[in-house]
Amino acid sequence: MHEFLTGIFFWIAISVCLVGMLVRFVLYFRGLNWQLDRVAYKAHPKAGLKGAWRSIYKWLIPYGTYGWRTQPAMAAAFFCFHIGAVCLPLFLAGHTMFLESKVGFSLFTMSQGLADFLTWLAVGSMVFLILRRIVLPEVRIMTTVYDYFILFIALAPFVSGMMARYQVGSYEFWLNMHIFFGELLLISIPFTKMSHVFLFFASRAQLGMDFGIKRGGMKGTKMAW
């Protein structure tokens, strides 16, 4: 099982994820329509790029926008979860070693202490986000089973990884589960709401172009996101 998960299935998962993301990314931008969207993308590329860049980076800064500042607790949970969700898969020692053995190179490796901290932070934040979803009527009304499925896919690699890390029960079992859930997550990215991991940038870029070109950017005012 372990060999299958770290062998062929790993390659399938990573290929589906990368190719899927690329295809959807290209399809997104090809599917933009200047007349129906009412944004002259091609006529004003410089204003568009400026708006797109601003629209993305502002939202990547914790409390960098009015939106984040008006919901401080949500913003804290959001960033604490996403920092772990982005950094741990890329920089955890076990992951970099695995990557090294597979493709011959790896990225920076974080210390175990930092990894533990980020993991707990991410899981804690996710628990907060789930509770928020249950408690707040304005979030609950929109929540569907599908949303919980996405939360499960996001959380499962963290929880199984922690079970293996702290050796609760069988280390082998939890390690395999962790790898399986990680790969399930990769495969789900192009096909589910998980696509936000890359479509976030596409969607933000689009609205940024809209503001950069049509809604004030070319008048010299920047949207104060």
Add this chain to the structure above:
Amino acid sequence: MPEGKYCNKTPINTPEEVNFLLSDTSGSQYYKEMESLDVDTALLWGTIQKTMKSRLKTWLEICAHCGMCADSCFLYLVNDRDPKQVPAYKIQSTLGEIVKRKGKVDNAFMRHAMEVAWSQCTCCNRCGTYCPHGIDTGIMFGYLRGLLYQQGFVPWEMKIGAGMHRAYRAQMDVTDADFVETFEWMVEEMEEEYAGLTVPVDVENADILYTVNAREVKHYPEDLAEAAVLFHAAGENWTVPSKGWEQTSLAMFAGDWAACKMQVESVYDAMERLKPKRMIGTECGHAHRATVIEGPYWAGRENGLPPVESIHYVEWLAEALREGKLKIDPEKRIKELVTIQDSCNYVRNQGLKNATREIISYIVEPGYFVEMSPNKEHNFCCGGGGFNGIGVFRKQRNKGLEKKRDQILATGAKLVLAPCHNCWDAIRDLEEEFEIGIRWSFLKPVIIKMLVVPDHMVPEE
């Protein structure tokens, strides 16, 4: 009964058809007929497949249902934080549902969608700036309105409004002759007060082509004269077109995209015909949005710009004051607390927040101007935006006005400057509804009161 006499899928195109629909007072028969209007599900799904591209599809798909848009919506806030007023919920439960069911929705669903689209969203686009994914629900509601219009599920006034544009190229039954005559007559009325006042019609190669809101012709003709006074005082070389003078577009609020194109092309034709250096529109928000911001796309202009540079009245006014073309008597500046209503249509949607504040620096005694909170591009909609004055949703509209009422009350100001027809109306309505003792005004009359009348306009004794 599939298609009604009054309520059907066919747009109205002629003055006779407009009058016929108007004869159904308050649309009582119209709404009765709507209850049995068939939904052409094949047409609905076909239209969606043709017009829903990656932007809208992605918005519907990646919405995380996080509810961060809730607090950004004034209708959510004034309706006791009713979760059914969360922008994401409103669009997911209407447009999202239509897409999910591949257009197979029934009459009751469409009537519900109509209510949500016109009474629970003013297309103010505020939520779009509060969504981490950059999902602009206001734009999606505009799209939904288009689908509903095509199927005949549109409020009575909106069907009439769009029909007016088709029949008259104006939002009201004002003909080209009415426009020119009214303008000339109003200017004549003021000739004694201001020497040499004229209204130059159809002058080619003028510096300014001035376009208006048909309401001014029909209900507020003094506004036309005031525009003439200010252009004349500033020594501008200006003109009005005898055709293509109407800048507004109720068709935009109705979702009648074909009528939007007809209307805006009439203005662009005037620009092509008269070749002015610039076009300046009156103090109206949605008119500017329709003709300057969205219009180029309806007309198929790939650069997204009108044929000639087109600016809002507040931009011209700020420029005229800055360059000294208009001079203010400092003694007559406003010396009471005053606030300004930022219009969504040209502030949030074109960033013109500084022009109005520059004007204020000339016309208000320092220390008397109070900002609303929030303001500028984060200001709340007046409540009269995209569903201005619809009888059947009057109750919902009046409720929506509470937010603006509270914002104004918090400033302590009794005078509200509202350089936008829809905002002006909404503020008038909120005063009627809540009687908070405020006054409201466009900029033109305020400026005229404190204007230093240049020598060339002083009448000879």
